[in-house]
Amino acid sequence: MDTAIKTEKLVKHFGKGDTLVEVINDATFEIKKGELVALIAPSGAGKTTLLMMIGCVLTPTSGKIWLGNELVYDNKWLTKEQRKIRREKIGFIFQAHYLIPFLNVLENVILIPELNGVGEAKAKEKALELLDYFGIKDKADSMPANLSGGQNQRVAIARALANNPEIILADEPTAALDSKRSVDVVKMLKKIALEQNTAVIMVTHDEAMVPLCDRVLTIKDKKVYNLAIDEYKNRAIV
Ligand SMILES: Nc1ncnc2c1ncn2[C@@H]1O[C@H](COP(=O)(O)OP(=O)(O)OP(=O)(O)O)[C@@H](O)[C@H]1O
Numbered sequence: 707m708d709t710a711i712k713t714e715k716l717v718k719h720f721g722k723g724d725t726l727v728e729v730i731n732d733a734t735f736e737i738k739k740g741e742l743v744a745l746i747a748p749s750g751a752g753k754t755t756l757l758m759m760i761g762c763v764l765t766p767t768s769g770k771i772w773l774g775n776e777l778v779y780d781n782k783w784l785t786k787e788q789r790k791i792r793r794e795k796i797g798f799i800f801q802a803h804y805l806i807p808f809l810n811v812l813e814n815v816i817l818i819p820e821l822n823g824v825g826e827a828k829a830k831e832k833a834l835e836l837l838d839y840f841g842i843k844d845k846a847d848s849m850p851a852n853l854s855g856g857q858n859q860r861v862a863i864a865r866a867l868a869n870n871p872e873i874i875l876a877d878e879p880t881a882a883l884d885s886k887r888s889v890d891v892v893k894m895l896k897k898i899a900l901e902q903n904t905a906v907i908m909v910t911h912d913e914a915m916v917p918l919c920d921r922v923l924t925i926k927d928k929k930v931y932n933l934a935i936d937e938y939k940n941r942a943i944v
């Protein structure tokens with residue numbers, strides 16, 4: 707399987723001197739295309755920090771990051787076009803759906819492809835296809851305020867997929883959902899990983915989601931471990 711994300715000796719500190727906070731230290735791990743990986747660690751362990759570095763949003767202190775075959779960070783960003791990399795390669799899903807309240811469902815989903823220069827007709831076609839895939843095509847003209855939490859989260863996932871990202875970074879996408887809807891969302895992410903060969907990292911605090919995932923990424927004492935499900939269950943390393 708091809709590599710989707712690779713890091714080498716990735717370090718992240720916040721502040722300096724007396725206020726120095728070391729969050730991630732020497733993180734070396736790899737995630738393959740087509741994998742759904744749960745990122746599980748206690749609050750404050752650095753999960754969001756890790757996702758935001760992989761997503762080219764937060765600048766690491768040192769180390770290396772590859773996205774696909776491209777080395778994007780080597781003690782500095784290797785491109786001035788971080789935003790372009792982000793838009794083209796990465797789909798973000800957050801705990802809150804962050805849909806734009808004054809745009810309808812369809813307009814929310816076509817926003818990113820349009821920003822990427824995909825023509826309106828093509829972006830619309832793709833968006834409707836995604837909404838259909840998630841069973842909410844009939845809501846295309848509705849405003850987010852008139853949808854349920856689960857429906858809005860499905861729109862947010864459709865939006866994250868609209869530019870065919872190689873990588874999906876999801877920060878507690880199921881936190882606001884009941885357990886049935888959570889399972890539905892994780893199964894959807896799994897399906898996307900399998901069918902589109904996308905790598906998905908999903909932050910979760912819900913151990914019930916682990917069996918639905920392919921591997922577990924965890925952070926302990928600032929180190930990142932990439933574990934098989936059985937290894938995680940046996941806590942052989944952590
Ligand atoms: N901009 C910042 N400046 C200083 N410290 C920060 C900053 N962002 C995060 N931190 C610190 O880094 C550590 C990791 O934070 P992070 O948000 O990555 O944790 P998390 O694992 O996502 O936690 P949670 O499960 O609560 O979301 C925390 O100690 C936090 O206080």
Ligand SMILES: [Mg+2]
Binds near residue numbers: 753877
């Ligand atoms: Mg967080």
